[in-house]
Amino acid sequence: MNLDRRLLHLLIAARGWFAAAVASGVGAVACTVVQAWALSRAIGGVFLRQETLRSVSCFLALFAGAAALRYALNWLGAAAGARVAERIKRDLRDRLTAKLFALGPEHVAGGRSGELAGTLTRGVEVLDAYFAQYLPQLFIAALAPLVIPGVVFPRDWLSGVILLVTAPLIPLFMMLIGSTAKRMTDRQWQALSRMSAHFLDVLQGLPALKLLGRAREQADGVALVSDAYRQATMQVLRVAFLSALALEMLATLSTAVVAVELGLRLLRGGIGFELALMILILCPEFYGPLRALGARFHAGMEGVSAAARLHEILDAPLPPQSVAAPAAALGQSPSTIPHPPLTIAYSSVSFAYPSRSAPALASISFELRPGEITALVGPSGAGKSTAAKLLLRFIGPDSGRILVNGADLAQLPPEEWRRLVAWLPQRPHLFHGTLAENIALARPEATAADIEAAARAAHVHEFVAKLPQGYATLIGERGARLSGGQAQRVALARAFLKDAPLLILDEPTSALDAASEAAVSDAMQRRAAGRTTLLIAHRMATVRTAARVVVLDGGRVVEQGTPAELLRNADRFAAMLALNVEAGA
Amino acid sequence: MIRLLALLRTERGWMLLATVLGLATILSGVGLLMTSAFLIARAALRPSIAEIQVAVTGVRFFGISRGIFRYLERLVSHEVTFRLLTRLRVWFFRAVEPLAPARLAGTRSGDLLARVVADVESLEHVYARLLAPPAVALLTALLCAWFFGRWDARLAWALFGALFAGGVVLPLVMQAAGKRIGARLVIVRAELSVAAVDGVQGLADLLIYGRAAAQQEKLGALNREWTHLQRRLTSLNGLGEALLGLCQAAAVVALFALAAPQVTRGALDGIMLAVFTLGVLACFESVAPLPQAFQNWGQQRQATQRVFAVADVAPAVPAPLRPQPLPETHDLTLDDISFRYAPEEDCVLRHFSLQIPAGARVAIVGPSGSGKSTLAQLLVRFWDVTAGAIRLGGCDLRELEPHALPRVITMVPQQPWLMGATLRENLRLAKPDAHDTELLGALAAVKLERFVDSLPEKLGTWLGDQGLQLSGGQRRRLALAQALLRATPVVVFDEPTADLDPATEREIMDLIWSLDAARTVIVITHRPIALDRASQIVRLG
Structure with a gap:
């Protein structure tokens, strides 16, 4: 019946409004009974008792009054249901947001981020129909049928039996056919989703198809796939719509059976006309809530499956040392925060991702010294980014320690620690806002001059100057698109503006051409003075700026020293450099 | 409505x-x-x-x-x-x-x-x-x-x-x-x-x-x-x-x-x-x-x-009133061409001329923003030049039937696109009547043979958003296999090695330069590497 215990648990917060929604629904059904009685009395009066319009006008007024009350209750019910949905969605979204932020980037970033952002918006939205419509309707459908037979039974037990016997069949059919249809759609889901994605896919591929001389004939392909999609979907729908057929059939056939049965008994004088007419009018009203429930059955199914995803996120275990834990919660006093200059030592640090068997880092030790650039190099998958993430406190070491000026990093409150860190990620995120806002992320109070200085240092100013709106240009999700290299330089300016004693740069020049690469490397070197810098790189042009190089491979430190020393050893570093000299010549 | x-x-x-x-x-x-x-x-x-x-x-x-x-x-x-x-x-x-x-x-x-x-x-x-x-x-x-x-x-x-x-x-x-x-x-x-x-x-x-x-x-x-x-x-x-x-x-x-x-x-x-x-x-x-x-x-x-x-937008490359047949020879002439994307914008290319004889191996290099990719797109007539003319075998590209041009020139774009379809269907886009052995041959030539062998459904494997995700290098190789299957007289590669690690970069360039000597090969790149086998190097910007 699409009742999810944990979703129902959410109702507790809004139980008052929910009760109001259900009560007004049941009240409205009671009003329909009054309406039916008044109307059949008025009709019967004029039809059989030779009464005039004037003499039955009180019944007509009662009908109108009951109708007014009924629809007022309906409105109240809708408004109350809307309040339930508002309250629950708001709380749920707030809790999800807090949870995602607490889980931290390690859990949230990557391929699933789009899906998670969607869950936060649309995923919660699906519950609107569940709480505002489906759930109240479910309770009303369970309670309302008791009201009408309650009125009908004492007066005419035969019609009452017909109503009571047919009513439970409706939800039964709904469930039976609903689950069959669901199995069919599930089975065809992959084929269907591939076909529905085909059109956009081909349109996006138009330039490529043109290059292959295959663009024009794809129109036939579009028609073919669309037709195949239609046929496959119709096949599913033929079964899926059977539930609607069964519902309609039951409701209308029962009405027909009641009408015929009433007519035959009227013929023999077994029942009065007005009672018979009242039962006939109530018949569609009786099936109404059940049919409404059928119409919202889908909303119920969607709600429950969306809820499963939401609970999955809410139940995800927090990382051992919460990356977003407030400083106070850790009981740390700010005095333990180290003062720059910072000397950082990795001491036998190991880390393994839960999803992978091999450790990402196996007991690595090296040191970052103030005023120096330390370059971390190695093939992809060597553990370079993992080492940086540990320093950023997105993850914590499984064993070993990272010491900052001799103090264990794990003992520092993450928020306080991150004040000392500026970071250029491999794929920086540009926020929806102006270029200036994006650069000034760390210091919203920065002046235009500060921003421009950072932008010049990161070679952002050159292309910003060419934009018609300069630093006021909107970028990000719905703004102008920047190339990968431009985005990286904006993030570099962001890191420069923060002016923190520890600078972590993850492949800062991967999307740049040779000239920009050299310019940015220069800027980095100037910035490194007086700071501690960790540089992750696979391009040698940037590595040459480093005072020290740590070569990682398979999660282990295989070599370290100055670039010159490593070159003399003619080992791995030298081999990598050779490949790159050729590449970067 | x-x-x-x-x-x-x-x-x-x-x-x-x-x-x-x-x-x-x-x-x-x-x-x-x-x-x-x-x-x-x-x-x-x-x-x-x-x-x-x-x-x-x-x-x-x-x-x-x-x-x-x-x-x-x-x-x-x-x-x-x-x-x-x-x-x-x-x-x-x-x-x-x-x-x-x-x-x-x-x-x-x-x-x-x-x-x-x-x-x-x-x-x-x-x-x-x-x-x-x-x-x-x-x-x-x-x-x-x-x-x-x-x-x-x-x-x-x-x-x-x-x-x-x-x-x-x-x-x-x-x-x-x-x-x-x-x-x-x-x-x-x-x-x-x-x-x-x-x-x-x-x-x-x-x-x-x-x-x-x-x-x-x-x-x-x-x-x-x-x-x-x-x-x-x-x-x-x-x-x-x-x-x-x-x-x-x-x-x-x-x-x-x-x-x-x-x-x-x-x-x-x-x-x-x-x-x-x-x-x-x-x-x-x-x-x-x-x-x-x-x-x-x-x-x-x-x-x-x-x-x-x-x-309702008008196309950027209008079809000619009286289309000329495809020329017999495939020498390319870029005759004093200039180009800008829109009348209010600056020229991306200015008075540029270049001769590319059939069978040449040309590398076009220059920093980003120098108009290299634009040049590639002009060659396949995604755009028309603003001034000057591009001629193929002496015939202005604008005089040719636009849909015929791909029979002569193939461009492998910077970010190769793969259709949401099987590997076989993707390759057959390049050559619809190709047999499986021919497809496998092309895959072998781009060193994807073992990779395809490792796939449970081989050539029937579904690619694209809803299928197998390929790495950048694998996509490039597949696009290269398509170019091999097409066997057009002219092939243009736009940034064939961007974002690749040095070893893969080297391999891809080797494959490109060893294409059949009768075909014109034009490589456009901002990373001037492995150009020793080019017969002609042109610097832009």
């Missing part, structure tokens, strides 16, 4: 059938209640059983027919919807194909194209959500009014008036009332979704730059406004539904007040009093979907405008 309907008139037979079935469904409901009322009222007068036999049959018939009509109507209207979708897609594809890629924003921002496609797809509902509800409601109202009017014209007007008030006036009033909330809702939804994406994808940056709490607060504020607005809109819709119910009750009272005196006077059979009253109750079912149709109207109109705005 009219253009849209004209486009869709091919499906009018199906639409008519769906409308008739929709009408039949509603009328069955009306018929069921009216014949039932007739049956009971007639039976109350205690005639012989034979006299109510017809009514009993009618009740049974409508009792069964309604469900069946409803089922058929839903099937046929979905059939219509999917047929319209096919029609719209094919039409849109044909309209947009000449525009790609120059006039199609898709090359620069994929989501814009995705939005237009979402618009195209939303128009599939134009029948079921926009045309059908008013058509069925109007026909129901006319038929019921006609039926009532056979007894008394005033009854017909009262019924029609009530249906009009509930089905047309009320939705319009409610829509006007909800307009402000609706407009704000659209804005807040967009802001919320941006804030969610920023919060999730930018979480690392937010944490490092101390802005996580601020972002969380922003999300919370948007969340509160969004849910609050939605609550108000839902309540408003509830009010609309309640008012429609009141219209229905008012119609019953009005009909009764009109008919009752006539029954008293003996001008109207008392049985009909019951029939009319229940008939009124039943035919309001037809106007219930109208508020939704009114809401859809605005959305569908805007979607239609956006779709036609794209489809």
Whole structure:
């Protein structure tokens, strides 16, 4: 019946409004009974008792009054249901947001981020129909049928039996056919989703198809796939719509059976006309809530499956040392925060991702010294980014320690620690806002001059100057698109503006051409003075700026020293450099 | 809107059938209640059983027919919807194909194209959500009014008036009332979704730059406004539904007040009093979907405008009036060409000349922004030069039939695109009649042989968004395999090694330079590596 215990648990917060929604629904059904009685009395009066319009006008007024009350209750019910949905969605979204932020980037970033952002918006939205419509309707459908037979039974037990016997069949059919249809759609889901994605896919591929001389004939392909999609979907729908057929059939056939049965008994004088007419009018009203429930059955199914995803996120275990834990919660006093200059030592640090068997880092030790650039190099998958993430406190070491000026990093409150860190990620995120806002992320109070200085240092100013709106240009999700290299330089300016004693740069020049690469490397070197810098790189042009190089491979430190020393050893570093000299010549 | 309907008139037979079935469904409901009322009222007068036999049959018939009509109507209207979708897609594809890629924003921002496609797809509902509800409601109202009017014209007007008030006036009033909330809702939804994406994808940056709490607060504020607005809109819709119910009750009272005196006077059979009253109750079912149709109207109109705005753009590369046949020789001449993307923009290329004899190995290098990729796109006529001319075998590219050019020049783009289809189908895009052995041969040449062997479904493996995700290097190699299969006399590679690690970079370049010596190879790159085998190196910028 699409009742999810944990979703129902959410109702507790809004139980008052929910009760109001259900009560007004049941009240409205009671009003329909009054309406039916008044109307059949008025009709019967004029039809059989030779009464005039004037003499039955009180019944007509009662009908109108009951109708007014009924629809007022309906409105109240809708408004109350809307309040339930508002309250629950708001709380749920707030809790999800807090949870995602607490889980931290390690859990949230990557391929699933789009899906998670969607869950936060649309995923919660699906519950609107569940709480505002489906759930109240479910309770009303369970309670309302008791009201009408309650009125009908004492007066005419035969019609009452017909109503009571047919009513439970409706939800039964709904469930039976609903689950069959669901199995069919599930089975065809992959084929269907591939076909529905085909059109956009081909349109996006138009330039490529043109290059292959295959663009024009794809129109036939579009028609073919669309037709195949239609046929496959119709096949599913033929079964899926059977539930609607069964519902309609039951409701209308029962009405027909009641009408015929009433007519035959009227013929023999077994029942009065007005009672018979009242039962006939109530018949569609009786099936109404059940049919409404059928119409919202889908909303119920969607709600429950969306809820499963939401609970999955809410139940995800927090990382051992919460990356977003407030400083106070850790009981740390700010005095333990180290003062720059910072000397950082990795001491036998190991880390393994839960999803992978091999450790990402196996007991690595090296040191970052103030005023120096330390370059971390190695093939992809060597553990370079993992080492940086540990320093950023997105993850914590499984064993070993990272010491900052001799103090264990794990003992520092993450928020306080991150004040000392500026970071250029491999794929920086540009926020929806102006270029200036994006650069000034760390210091919203920065002046235009500060921003421009950072932008010049990161070679952002050159292309910003060419934009018609300069630093006021909107970028990000719905703004102008920047190339990968431009985005990286904006993030570099962001890191420069923060002016923190520890600078972590993850492949800062991967999307740049040779000239920009050299310019940015220069800027980095100037910035490194007086700071501690960790540089992750696979391009040698940037590595040459480093005072020290740590070569990682398979999660282990295989070599370290100055670039010159490593070159003399003619080992791995030298081999990598050779490949790159050729590449970067 | 009219253009849209004209486009869709091919499906009018199906639409008519769906409308008739929709009408039949509603009328069955009306018929069921009216014949039932007739049956009971007639039976109350205690005639012989034979006299109510017809009514009993009618009740049974409508009792069964309604469900069946409803089922058929839903099937046929979905059939219509999917047929319209096919029609719209094919039409849109044909309209947009000449525009790609120059006039199609898709090359620069994929989501814009995705939005237009979402618009195209939303128009599939134009029948079921926009045309059908008013058509069925109007026909129901006319038929019921006609039926009532056979007894008394005033009854017909009262019924029609009530249906009009509930089905047309009320939705319009409610829509006007909800307009402000609706407009704000659209804005807040967009802001919320941006804030969610920023919060999730930018979480690392937010944490490092101390802005996580601020972002969380922003999300919370948007969340509160969004849910609050939605609550108000839902309540408003509830009010609309309640008012429609009141219209229905008012119609019953009005009909009764009109008919009752006539029954008293003996001008109207008392049985009909019951029939009319229940008939009124039943035919309001037809106007219930109208508020939704009114809401859809605005959305569908805007979607239609956006779709036609794209489809109406003039192509950037017009087809020649008298196309020349493809030339026999394949020397390329770039004769003093200049190019800019739009009249108000700066020239990307200025007075550039270059001779590329057939069979040459040319490397075109230069920093980013120097117009290299533009040059590649000019060679395959994605754009036309602003001044000067590009000649192939002495013949201006603009004189050639645009669809014939790919038979001579293949370009491997910077970001190779793979269709959501099997590996085999992707390769066959390059050579439709190629046999599996030929495909495997091409894969072997680009050193993908072992990779394909490792796939459980070999050439039948599904690629693209919903299939196997390939690495950048693998995509490049596949594109290279396509180029091998095509075997055109000229091949252009746009940045074939960007984002690749040095070892892969080297391998790909080796493959490119060792293409069959009769073919012209043009490599465009910002990374001047492995160019030792080029016969000609051109620097741009």
